[in-house]
Amino acid sequence: MKVTKIETFKHWVDWCNWMFVRVSTDEGLVGWGEGSLHGALESVETAIAELAPHLIGQDPAGPERHWHRLYHAWRWRGGATMMTALAAIDIALWDLEGKRLGVPVHRLLGGAHRTRLPVYASHWISADMEPDTVKARAAEAVARGFGGFKCIPVRPAELRENEARELARAVDLVAAAREGAGPEAEIYVELSEFLSPRTAPMLDRALAPYRPAWFEEPIPYENPAAMVRLQREIAVPIATGERLLTRHEFAPLVAEGGCRIAQPDVMHAGGLTECRRIAALADMHYVPIAPHNPGGPICTAASMHLAAAVPNFLVLEQMEPQRAARDAASTIPIGFEDGHFILPDGPGLGVEPNLEALAEMPYRPQPRRETPGALYR
Incomplete structure (x- = not known):
């Protein structure tokens, strides 16, 4: 061949x-x-x-x-x-x-530790929502079967304008999310590098009563030593790694305790070959992985095979607002049941793009947006 x-x-x-x-x-x-x-x-x-x-x-x-x-x-x-x-x-x-x-690919990677993969609803609650909406959205995620969901509680522009007011509003939103979700669901707090080693501990202390599952990228990712120092100071686990690209970049972060959850992206960090090594590296330091999964059906299927085949998998991301589009773009919809993905068992990844359906989604140049440089405070 x-x-x-x-x-x-x-x-x-x-x-x-x-x-x-x-x-x-x-x-x-x-x-x-x-x-x-x-x-x-x-x-x-x-x-x-x-x-x-x-x-x-x-x-x-x-x-x-x-x-x-x-x-x-x-x-x-x-x-x-x-x-x-x-x-x-x-x-x-x-x-x-x-x-x-x-x-199936997971057989080639050593075999499946699990065939049901816990997932959380990503891009589910945003900082532009009001507390009543957040409460309802949290309850809806639980009703859909998810054991957790991602919440973005901070708006960078407003944080720059009035720090105390924006952090207080973030607390109100997470409190509303906890009220809507109940005591058992996980609230994954996405911070998108908006905070700093100065402001992240403030939010950590303020959110403690609401038991956030993690702070995702609370500060910029480039400096692992800064992330290490921050994780030593705050109680909430740091989840990071979606923009790290090789095991070499993950090594100082996990070895020094800079995160408690590693988030390699199989679509960016060198594919299944490199992400399996990253998972093994994290496992050496007793760090679980929660793969970043922002793409279409092939990214999701590859992430599922990786998650199934490594011992230290924690939870997988599901871009819930795009689920219908992703399933339409796949020859076989990704199996989802009671808050879990069901591992494909067909040869290879088990799914392929549906080119006929994708023809209804023609390419567009990505809109450009201005950014103010560093977003953190």
Whole structure:
């Protein structure tokens, strides 16, 4: 079997584009990957085209072997564009390997520790909502079967304008979420780098009565030492890692205790090959993983196989407002039951993009927005 073609397919969904990658072979089998990098999709597409000649004419067997070849294809390594391109191809090669052998990807990764994967509703509660709406949304998430949901309680512009007022409002929103969700549901607090080592402890103390499950990216991710110091100061667990791209970037963070939950993104951090290593690295330090899962059906399926195959999986993200679009864009809807994804058991990833349905979602250039630089306070 030889690789004959590598193609990309771009489609607009809700607020961003999804990009799927198809690796075709001379025996008719194809593998699917995804490289939906928000804001730099065209750069990733170019990188995939530049990597393609290293695979055309090659036997696709052995995804890890090809990962190393592609990672070292040039003198310059890493970066969001290149690692996302590599991830998309890597996922497609694992899908192709599973189809070739007639087994699901999780079997190739060592076998499933679990076939039901707990998930939380992401992008569910925003800081622009009023407390009554937040309370109702929290109750709805629980009614939908989720054991937890993500809440964004802080608005960066308002935080800059009046810090005390905005932090007090954030407390009101999380209090409303707890009232609506009840005592057992998890509230995953997304902070999107809006805080600092000065303000994060303030919010930590103020939210303690409402038992937040984590603070996600409370401060910028680039400085692991700063995250380590912050985790030592605050009681709530820090979850971070969605923008870290290799095990080398995760190493100082988990080794020094800079987070209590690691969040590698299989679609950006080098695919299944590298994310399995990241999970093993985190496991050495007794840190669970909660994979970041912001993409379409291929990203979700790959994340599920990773989550099933590693011992230290905690919970998986579900972009609940995009669920209908994601399921429509897949040949087989992702199984969801009582707050859990059901692991696919077909060959490869077990799902493929539905190109006919995706034709109704044509690509759009990503709208550009101005940012004020550093958002944290």
